[in-house]
Amino acid sequence: MDFFFDNQTRRYLLQFMRIFSDIKVRNGPDANGLYTIQRVPIMYGDPSSMVAQLIKGASENTMLPSPMFSAYIDGIKMNDKRRQDSQFVGKASVMEREFDSITQTYTGNPGVRQDIERYMPVPYDFTFKLDVWTTNIQTKLQIFEQIAVIFNKSIQLQQNSNILDWTSIFEVWLEDQTWTNRSIPQGGTDERDVMSFKFKVEGWINPPAKLKRSGLIAEIVTQVFAVSDVQNIAGQIDGVYDPFTSIGGIPIQIVTTEGNYRISVTHTNTGDEITLLNEFGQPDPLLSWQQLIQTYGQITPNITSIRLKLDPNLDVSDSDIIGGIQQDPSRQNVLLFTADIDTLPANTILPISSIIDPLEVTPGNGLPIAAAGQRYLLTSHDSTGEEPAIPPGVPFSPWGQSIVAYPNDIIEYNGINWVVIFDSRNTVGKNYVVNTTNHSQYTFDSITQEWTYTYYGIYQPGYWRIDNIILAPDGTSINNYE
């Protein structure tokens, strides 16, 4: 095991002691009526005996000044609640300004590009104590009042100024105070009066980071797996078994996830739900979102979200549906899901009022009286799609004589007649529409010739991901995948 050490605990302590390094007290008036302002010194409370002797001047006659602060480390403990994905590697890329080594100055031009990899640090809570030695209560009150307004109930500090150190900002919490170490009233011995403050410092201990020369590896990988390249290779190896031929349009992707869990996204009366399924796609009430999420991080309200991947190619994210999540309070394997409408595909058809079988219900008979702008998606209980849902030439048809519509078509009343505005049999690609009755969006795929909910269904491992699940040490939320 190679040596590494970055003085991290020392930096936390330094900044902590700095907080109290400029507290002042006002003395006086003296016999001349003058007041003096005096800084209260602070030093580490666990000095070596030798150095303490040196400070003392190796004399019994030198006088220690009072008031005085003393700070020291009282304890250290790993904080499990702040633990994130323990094996997460955060990456950042930076480019330095060009450095002129002759003039020892930076120019305004871009310089070298570097990639930084940071391994998830370990969360530690330090207990720092601050003791205040005073010789009278007036001085003590002056010091207390100045410290009291600093912490309400915490302050943020910075243990170094490197922008790439995601643990540079840390929080100091004032947890407890002890007014005096003496018994009141003091007994026969005149003890030194010491007031104590107890602080919690939420720190992180980092392993070394990696600094790499930035390359264009991502582009190279894309070219290697480009379908056209693969097809060229396949064409050159005529008659020989070519493993690349099995690739098809999408590079082979082997997805391995924690537990290989699947999810089921469904619509209920109260909204959308996401149920955690086991690796076989079965619901199991004993499965727990909380346990799964804790493996990586935590749900941060309004920040953590679930990403549903609709495109078969995992690398394509254009069609991803993203929405906020919230734990169902009564079912541990269910999350309440609110899709971000901005991530839903744009509707290609104006909203429909409902899905109907035109032979079962008609305007004024199970449906409102026909009015301009009404739109219905048609289905048929006795048609496989080849027979019209609204056949032509039916005398006194409430839909009119001129309309012929098939299941999956969408019809609209234009104020005079019912007309087909979406011809499912002659459309190409995907179309989207919202049902105003349940506010769900449907997708029609011309290949499958079916209307489906845009994002309801079962999602395989890899086709759902949780975004912003990791609360990074610098306070930002990040993904557990790159």
Add this chain to the structure above:
Amino acid sequence: MPRISLWNPVRGADFNFTDRTVGENFRIAGDGILVHMYIGPTTDANGNTDTSLTTIQDVLFLTNNNRKYDPNVIELRGHHTPQDVNYDLSQFGIFLSSDTIRIQFHYTDMLDSLGRKLIAGDVLEFPSYRDIPIFDNAVGINRYYVVQDALYAAAGYGQKWFPHIWLVRAKLMTASVEFKEITDQAASGQNDGGVGQGIGIMPDGFTATSDSAGNPGTGPNPNITSSLNLFCKIIGITDAIVAEAAQNSFFDPKFFESANLYIYLDPNTNYPVIGSYYFSGDGEPPNGGPLVGAGISFPTGMTDGQYYLRIDYFPERLFQKQGPVYKLIEENVLKNWTAYNRVLDTFIDNNKDTILSDGTIIPEKQALSEIVKQKVDLYADRKKKVTAAETARQAIADARAAKKGN
């Protein structure tokens, strides 16, 4: 024939004989101890400077924090037992494990010399304990004790039951506000740390030092001060801690050394890409670019892409002219480090003055309990009336209670 009795309310010749004998013992064999007599606090509870020995300065907490000492130091002879003591390492440095000593003084000599008994608060200076610290330019300093309590010594009663010896329990003095006059006086250079104020009792091997100007007794001598009072040493340690902390994070509140990083520019517009988040908050144009200037309004004639710092904002803001608009690029948040947050800073580190409409200039920083307080007591009459009424009512109530018992 009267009954034989050693006890006699009149002390008489026997007492005087014994007392002189005891006093002779102290005068011959006692250690020379210099007494700094406490003469009262600098002010009483109302701020008056006319105080006496018995004045209490803070009647709530019952403390006398700011003390006056008689500048004339008086030598007394006392007996004490030097002890082997250990150093006691505490969180504040090294103390002596037994920093309390007991000293016996001849009661009558004490009264004759001081005019009163030694009391708590008096300071005792021991030239016999004189020592030189190992600091550079250190000078010899005496040891100082503060009287904690004083009473008759049990062993000091004579055959006639009258006491002859005054026992004092004293503790090592600290360099605190209570004893500022003592340490200031010691640092004045008058015979090395205030030894005897010219009495001239100096152990062999020591010579009188002077102040920094070479004039004994005319000003503080830093060598004496730093030898006596460890404040300078420990504040130096504090400053070193702050200096190291500043190396890690110099500015406040959040400072990132990122001026060496290149801010990406939009290839089409050459404007900085704000989302690249490597701005250091220094109000400087990215990539070391030029700043047109700084002021409270944009100058005319700025061309596209030029930067200007608006100092009328708090914090100051860096703008770039981008087409017809001035785009906010970043804020200049770098300032002196304090433990307070940025807003609280403006309340505490505040030297501003406010000029009122009548021309009065007052500091902007005010204690909340004192702000816009009435200049004269507008309730003085009302207070008198209320107090008088209550006094009358109380008198009646007391009279009735005295009669009826309730």
